[in-house]
Amino acid sequence: MNPDSIKEKYPNLPARVEIYDSTLRDGSQARNISFSLEDKLVIAESLDRAHLHYIEGGWPNPTSPKDMEFFREVKKLSLKNARVTAFGSTRRASNKPEVDPILRTLLDADTEYIAIFGKSWDLHVNEVLRIPLDDNLKLIEDSVAFLVGEGRHVVYDAEHFFDGWKDNPDYALATLRAAEAGGADIVVLCDTNGGTLPVEITKACIACRETVSIPFGMHCHNDAGLSSANTLAGILEGAQQVQGTVNGIGERSGNDNLCTTIPNIQLKLGVPCMSAEDLTGLMDLSRFVSEVSNEFHNHRQPYVGESAFSHKGGAHIDGVIKNPRTFEHIDPKAVGNERRLILSDQSGTATVMAKLQKIYPDLDRKGPLVKTILSELKKKEHAGYQYEAAQGSFELLAARVVDGFEPPYTLGGFRVITDRRQADAMVSEATIKLIVDGKEEHTASEGHGPVDALNGALTKALYRFYPSLESVRLEDYKVRVLTTNEGTEASVRVLIECTDGRDVWGTVGVSENVIEASYIALCDSYTYKLVLDQRKGKH
Numbered sequence: 001m002n003p004d005s006i007k008e009k010y011p012n013l014p015a016r017v018e019i020y021d022s023t024l025r026d027g028s029q030a031r032n033i034s035f036s037l038e039d040k041l042v043i044a045e046s047l048d049r050a051h052l053h054y055i056e057g058g059w060p061n062p063t064s065p066k067d068m069e070f071f072r073e074v075k076k077l078s079l080k081n082a083r084v085t086a087f088g089s090t091r092r093a094s095n096k097p098e099v100d101p102i103l104r105t106l107l108d109a110d111t112e113y114i115a116i117f118g119k120s121w122d123l124h125v126n127e128v129l130r131i132p133l134d135d136n137l138k139l140i141e142d143s144v145a146f147l148v149g150e151g152r153h154v155v156y157d158a159e160h161f162f163d164g165w166k167d168n169p170d171y172a173l174a175t176l177r178a179a180e181a182g183g184a185d186i187v188v189l190c191d192t193n194g195g196t197l198p199v200e201i202t203k204a205c206i207a208c209r210e211t212v213s214i215p216f217g218m219h220c221h222n223d224a225g226l227s228s229a230n231t232l233a234g235i236l237e238g239a240q241q242v243q244g245t246v247n248g249i250g251e252r253s254g255n256d257n258l259c260t261t262i263p264n265i266q267l268k269l270g271v272p273c274m275s276a277e278d279l280t281g282l283m284d285l286s287r288f289v290s291e292v293s294n295e296f297h298n299h300r301q302p303y304v305g306e307s308a309f310s311h312k313g314g315a316h317i318d319g320v321i322k323n324p325r326t327f328e329h330i331d332p333k334a335v336g337n338e339r340r341l342i343l344s345d346q347s348g349t350a351t352v353m354a355k356l357q358k359i360y361p362d363l364d365r366k367g368p369l370v371k372t373i374l375s376e377l378k379k380k381e382h383a384g385y386q387y388e389a390a391q392g393s394f395e396l397l398a399a400r401v402v403d404g405f406e407p408p409y410t411l412g413g414f415r416v417i418t419d420r421r422q423a424d425a426m427v428s429e430a431t432i433k434l435i436v437d438g439k440e441e442h443t444a445s446e447g448h449g450p451v452d453a454l455n456g457a458l459t460k461a462l463y464r465f466y467p468s469l470e471s472v473r474l475e476d477y478k479v480r481v482l483t484t485n486e487g488t489e490a491s492v493r494v495l496i497e498c499t500d501g502r503d504v505w506g507t508v509g510v511s512e513n514v515i516e517a518s519y520i521a522l523c524d525s526y527t528y529k530l531v532l533d534q535r536k537g538k539h
């Protein structure tokens with residue numbers, strides 16, 4: 001379906017959709033994620049640069065001083081585009097709104113917009129709040145009315161709306177009416193448990209549209225892997241706001257992933273929610289948030305994963321080179337990604353050429369250099385090297401052949417020892433001798449294991465000469481034992497993935513000794529970073 005026929009079929013499709021980011025609030029509920037104040041501020045800046053419409057900063061409450069501090073500090077950043085929103089709940093049943101500490105603290109956060117959630121599911125009112133159903137309606141209405149009376153715009157989050165609607169539709173809809181009567185700007189329908197099907201979402205959204213006259217939005221969790229489909233189902237019925245998190249981080253299986261849903265809204269439904277230029281920054285935003293969250297960037301993530309547009313099979317590569325539409329659903333550049341052609345033993349000249357094209361656009365595909373690169377590749381692959389995930393090592397190999405490139409340092413030697421000095425205490429120590437510009441550099445380092453110690457000693461030596469290497473971080477380290485036909489010594493292949501916060505590259509090393517294989521891959525990683533810097537014109 002193209003966007004024009006979607007518009008025809010869905011007359012309630014909105015003219016635009018606003019993006020409400022909850023990475024700093026709902027996203028921070030994810031297991032293993034703990035944002036410092038500093039983290040939250042740099043993420044807020046990047047969300048603002050991406051022109052997202054709202055940034056939910058956190059739940060300011062007297063027991064969480066970090067969130068309150070965020071609202072004070074974020075003001076100093078003078079964000080240009082996004083509206084920072086404070087999040088909280090409706091008042092406690094026993095309090096009047098004016099004296100309710102939750103609502104008072106929300107006002108103290110001093111934001112133009114406030115989001116509060118309330119209960120839409122009678123199960124929760126009966127069993128969690130344990131108050132009469134009508135009392136819950138009253139507290140929704142007067143909590144919203146109080147904040148509106150204090151001059152704030154209110155986003156009302158209808159928690160568990162879809163589960164509530166399935167059990168008791170009249171009551172779930174009555175909670176929306178209460179928020180509207182209180183003066184909310186918008187009601188946001190939440191699939192809090194994340195288990196609703198798109199077809200149910202559609203029906204519930206139609207019921208909502210027919211019940212309230214203020215706009216509605218979507219807040220879907222991904223427990224059934226349907227959050228993006230559910231969000232889109234809501235938009236087709238007229239939802240004007242979408243709540244989610246960058247990379248889908250959040251409790252359990254996560255929130256709706258804005259890095260998936262934004263391109264779906266914009267490129268598939270044809271509804272604008274971001275400028276085309278900002279959309280090309282989406283992959284950077286995704287990587288940046290992974291970086292700050294100290295999480296691996298999920299390479300299989302739709303649109304913005306490193307594998308989202310990578311092709312390996314010979315026929316696929318051949319097809320995509322002839323016409324990208326054969327195996328790609330969108331142009332990867334639209335979201336700031338790129339096509340990756342993966343090298344493997346089946347790679348023919350076409351794949352190698354396509355990979356070399358970017359670095360050496362003038363290389364003659366029938367010339368002797370390409371032949372030498374291919375035969376070098378074959379030799380290396382025979383020895384156990386694999387370049388599928390090692391673009392860095394592949395480019396260094398090509399540079400050796402094409403430019404006669406040599407690494408700017410050579411190894412004098414290294415020594416690694418691992419000691420078990422006391423029970424439970426293992427210590428590894430490495431010493432290394434490097435020759436850089438004719439000068440010898442001796443260093444030593446301890447580490448958590450032999451490879452860590454060796455890496456420590458190597459970087460100590462290199463940082464003195466190449467300070468830009470300090471930005472390089474090891475993201476992944478994998479060892480694979482290679483079985484040989486000879487049945488003699490087994491070799492190991494070490495694959496390393498590194499990043500400098502912008503680019504990501506893989507390198508590979510093979511040896512009968514795991515330390516040596518690691519050393520080869522580590523050296524390639526640092527050397528490749530120097531090559532990258534050189535290409536970008538800095539040293």
Ligand SMILES: [Zn+2]
Nearest residue numbers: 026192219221
């Ligand atoms: Zn949520």
